[in-house]
Amino acid sequence: MQLVGDRGDVLSASLARIQREVDAAFEEFLPLPDDTRARLVEAMRYAAIGGGKRVRPLLVMATAGMYGVARETAVKAGCAVEAIHVYSLIHDDLPCMDDDDLRHGKPTLHKAFDEATAVLAGDALHALAFEILSMPETVSDPFVRAELIATLAGASGMGGMAGGQMMDMVAAQQDYDLRAITRLQQLKTGALLTAAVEMGAILGRVPADARGHLRNYARDVGLAFQIADDLLDHEGDEAKAGKALRKDDEKGKQTFVTLMGAEKARDQAHALVEQAIGHLAPHGPEADLLRALARFIVERDR
Amino acid sequence: MQLVGDRGDVLSASLARIQREVDAAFEEFLPLPDDTRARLVEAMRYAAIGGGKRVRPLLVMATAGMYGVARETAVKAGCAVEAIHVYSLIHDDLPCMDDDDLRHGKPTLHKAFDEATAVLAGDALHALAFEILSMPETVSDPFVRAELIATLAGASGMGGMAGGQMMDMVAAQQDYDLRAITRLQQLKTGALLTAAVEMGAILGRVPADARGHLRNYARDVGLAFQIADDLLDHEGDEAKAGKALRKDDEKGKQTFVTLMGAEKARDQAHALVEQAIGHLAPHGPEADLLRALARFIVERDR
Structure with a gap:
């Protein structure tokens, strides 16, 4: 990926670091048991370790970092969000769902193992x-844990997420308009991205009523993320993406790109990113990672 | 079902009452949304409302009741345990898992809806x-919630549960002995039954180190429950069970019945129930419901 200037370099380093940390945390959370459950844990490790951009853990970490939260704590919480993301990809890829064979450039879990193991993992x-x-051990304060x-x-x-996935499953028959697609994506991908930011703020003990600007940031970033995803699906490179593309087009599903056209969608994604960054105005340089992450989200090529 | 004497009548009334309460709670937790997620929620309601003995919520309620916990709180916590149980049945019934067509006397979820909806529900x-x-609103104390x-x-x-299900999936190829089957079932069904009892005690603010006898009760009841299940699978009535039976036999899976023989398995189940009841010796009549529940578990015909 091409990232511009110093900010980009900081972000690249942050992404590389969180990828290593999340992998290490999953290694720790998923030791191989000495019985016939081993196959299940192997499958979980196959899906969870080594792969994925780890955008959600980085959102947790970048937000928590603004409030001085210990990095180790943020990484564990980020791992929890990532575990939800990985599980949703495994189930979405199943033959009865999106029926995908490739994910992060390797066979999907039900291809590498089998369907039953994929459901269970x-x-x-x-x-x-x-x-x-x-x-x-993750967070000692039970208020924060709860x-x-x-x-x-x-x-x-x-x-x-599950609600959004349901709306998505019936999308081909529904002729959703832009309002409906926005709602669908706010549930399907936006909710978990917003949760990641919010969890960073919870770890930082920011009171619920002082998290508004962070939620607004996350909402705009979430929409921009999805528009960028639709653009990648429409015009991206399958080898770089590591998964099959243009499936929405084939199924006749409405997306931001089919509804707005690629050019307007791209403009909209950039506008959302600027708007997201605007919400961070109360913060100084401590929010630079969140700003860089917002830009990365529309500039990424996978 | 035939239950003996006064205790049986108390239990029948308790089961009927908790069934109504759990149904009502799921009704409240699962309102139909006014968008295309409706199909998902319909599927969740189909599986969760009206059906099932509600043994797990009754275990929560009966334990919590010994410590004066508000019934409404125990019912909600029981609903959470039951939601896990119901989800596990939905996934276990999938074509790629046990491939069952009938559950609680009606078509399984993937038959009544479709596979994707069943995975998602x-x-x-x-x-x-x-x-x-x-x-x-379920429990105000965050320590207890956590x-x-x-x-x-x-x-x-x-x-x-997921670990036990994995061990079970490979059971036909494994030639498990009694020790391995016991371990498998302690994970697959025992862990959730034990959690139900433990959650009742947590609601009752029983310290962790004073729950040993309740955990012992739950462990013995859990094993007795599974032996009774194997006996029902081996010699039960499909119409009463509301599901296909003798599937383990067909697959050549080892069970308590194949390993011990039906007669010895029955004796063992009864011995475990008496042992479970023995663990309740520190309690007076306030534990009568747990005692009756233990007996019911081996005497039930479905």
Whole structure:
């Protein structure tokens, strides 16, 4: 990927570092058991370790970092969010869902193992997210633990990711307009990205009523992220993306690109990023990583 | 079902009451949304409302009741455990897993809806369990909330139900002995039953080191429950069970019945129930419901 100037270099380093840290944390959370559960844990490790941009853990870490949260704590919370993200990809890739063969440039889990193991590994990663957040070793204060869990559970359930995925599954038959697609994507991808930022703020003990500007940042970044995804799906390079593209087009699904056209969608994504960065005005240089992350989200090529 | 004497009548009334209460709570937790997520919520309601013995919520309620916990609180926590149970049944019934067509006497979820909706409805019920437990309206004390969530997450993940299901999936190729089957079932069904009892005690603010006898009760009841299940699978009535039976036999899987023989398995189940009841010796009549529940578990015919 091409990133501009100093900011880009800082971001590249931050991404590389969080990728190593998240991998290391999953290694720790997923030791191979000495019985026939080993196949399940191997499958979880296959999906969770080494792969993915780790945008969600970086959002947790970058937000928590503004408030002086210990990095190790933020990485664990970020791992919980990532476990939810990885489980959702495993289930979305299943033959009965999007039926994808390739993810992060390698066979999807049900191809590398089998469907039953993929269902189960997704379920176990889903549970792992809440196991991580409920460990006193992750966060000692039970108030903070309970709030993190409430935020993540809300973002992953029917009022968040699972609800958005359902809306998406019926999308080909629905002729959604721009308003409906926006709502769908706010649930399907936006809710978890917003949860990541919010969890960083919870770790930083920012009171709920002082998180408004961060939620606004996350909402705009989430939409920009999805528009960029639609653009990549429409005109990206499959080899770089490491997955099949142009599937929405084939299914006749409406996306931001089909509804707005590629050029207007690109303008909109950039406008959203500037708007997102505007919400960070109360912050000084401590928010530079969140600003760089917002720009990365529309400039990435995978 | 035939239950003996007064105790049986008390139990029948308790089961009927908790069934109504759990149904009502799921009605409240699962309002139909006014958008295309409706199909997902319809599927969740189809699986969660009206059906099932509600043994797990009754275990929560009966334990919490010994310590004077408000019934409404125990019912909500019981609903969270039941949401995990129902999600696991939905996923276990999938074609790629046990491929079952019938559950509680009606078509399984993927038959009544479709496979993708079944995967997603299971996922959303999984998240719902943690959403319920993280609501301050369920339990106001965040210490208690955090401990409930840790207990349920531990019981549902790779160290509990999902791990046990994995061991079960490879059972036909493994030639497990009695020790391995016991371990498998302690994870697959025992962990969640134990969590139900433990969550009742957590609600009752029983310190962790004073829950040993309750955990012992739950462990013995859990094993008795599974032996009874194997007996029902081996010699039960499909119409009463409301699901296909003798599938383990067909697959050549080892069970308590194949390993011990039906007669010895039955004796063992009864011995475990008496042992479970023995663990309740420190309690007076306030534990009568737990005692009756233990007996019911081996005497049930479905």
